[in-house]
Amino acid sequence: MRFDVLTLFPQMFAGYLSHSLLAKAIEKRLVDVQLHDIRDWAKGKHNKVDDRPFGGGPGMVMMVEPVVECVEAIRPLAEPPGRLIQLTPQGRRLDQSIVEELSGEERLILLCGRYEGFDERVSEILQPDAISVGDYVLNGGEVAAMVIVDAVIRHVPGVLGDEESSKQDSFSGEQRHLEWAQYTRPREYRGHVVPDVLMSGNHEQIAAWRAEQGRLRTEARERGEMKNEE
Ligand code: 6GU
Numbered sequence: 001m002r003f004d005v006l007t008l009f010p011q012m013f014a015g016y017l018s019h020s021l022l023a024k025a026i027e028k029r030l031v032d033v034q035l036h037d038i039r040d041w042a043k044g045k046h047n048k049v050d051d052r053p054f055g056g057g058p059g060m061v062m063m064v065e066p067v068v069e070c071v072e073a074i075r076p077l078a079e080p081p082g083r084l085i086q087l088t089p090q091g092r093r094l095d096q097s098i099v100e101e102l103s104g105e106e107r108l109i110l111l112c113g114r115y116e117g118f119d120e121r122v123s124e125i126l127q128p129d130a131i132s133v134g135d136y137v138l139n140g141g142e143v144a145a146m147v148i149v150d151a152v153i154r155h156v157p158g159v160l161g162d163e164e165s166s167k168q169d170s171f172s173g174e175q176r177h178l179e180w181a182q183y184t185r186p187r188e189y190r191g192h193v194v195p196d197v198l199m200s201g202n203h204e205q206i207a208a209w210r211a212e213q214g215r216l217r218t219e220a221r222e223r224g225e226m227k228n229e230e
Helices: 010-017 020-027 064-077 096-103 121-126 142-153 203-229
Strands: 002-007 032-037 083-093 107-112 129-132
Touching (some): 002 010, 002 064, 002 142, 020 032, 064 121, 083 096, 083 121, 083 142, 096 142, 107 142
Parallel strands (some): 002 032, 002 107, 083 107, 083 129
16 A cells, blocks of 8 residues: 655654554555655745735645645656545544545545645645544644554554454454453552453453453443533
8 A cells, every 4th residue: 555645844754654563564565655745846946835824814824836736746656546635624533434444545645734724725626535633733734644544554454463453453343342451461560450350261251351341441431422522
C-alpha cells in the first residue's frame, strides 16, 4: 500500500517512519510512504504557500495554487491515482470502520493543512474526502496523517506478525468490546497482585474471565461516554 503525504513539514514524519512496525513494513516493501513538500510548488521568489484571509480575520490560509498543483503533480507518480484525503477538523470523524474502509485502498494521498486551513477552492477543485481525527483542534494535519497511516497499516496483510491479530483488536470485526486487562511479571508489585485465575493454567476459566472483563470494561466506558455527552 502506498501513502503520499503532502505537507509543509515533511521533517515531522522522520522519527515516526523510522520506528517499529512501520519501519519493518517499509523494509518488507508492504508499505511505501512518500513525503512531498508543498512548498516545492510555491510560486514567486518568496516561496509563499499561505496568505492573509480575504475579508480579514486572524491567521493565515493555505493558498490554492501550490496545493492544487502539488496534488496534480503527485497523482501521476504512481498507479492507481488513489484516494485523496484532506486532513481537517471539519472532516468526517475517523473511526475503526473508516480505517478499515481506507485499508482497502491501494494508495492514499494525505493532504495536511496548517494555519487556519485551506482556501475553500482546494476542496472545490480537488473534491477530497475530508477526515478529522477527533473533536479538538490540532496545529495541523500532520499528526492526524500519522494517525491514519498508523491505524491503516495494521490491516495491510503481513504488517502484523500474526496475520490474525488486527481482527482481534478492540472495535474490529466481530469483537467490538474493549480488550481485557493484561498482566506480566512481576506477579506482585506494591501490593497489587495479578488475578489468580490467570496463573491457574485453566484455559477455559481464563477465557471466561477475559470475556467478562472485556464486557465490564466496555460497559464502564459506555457509561463514561454518556456522562461526557450530557
Ligand atoms: Cl485532521 N487537523 C487539525 N488541524 N485539527 C484536527 C484534525 C485535523 N483532526 C482533529 N483535529
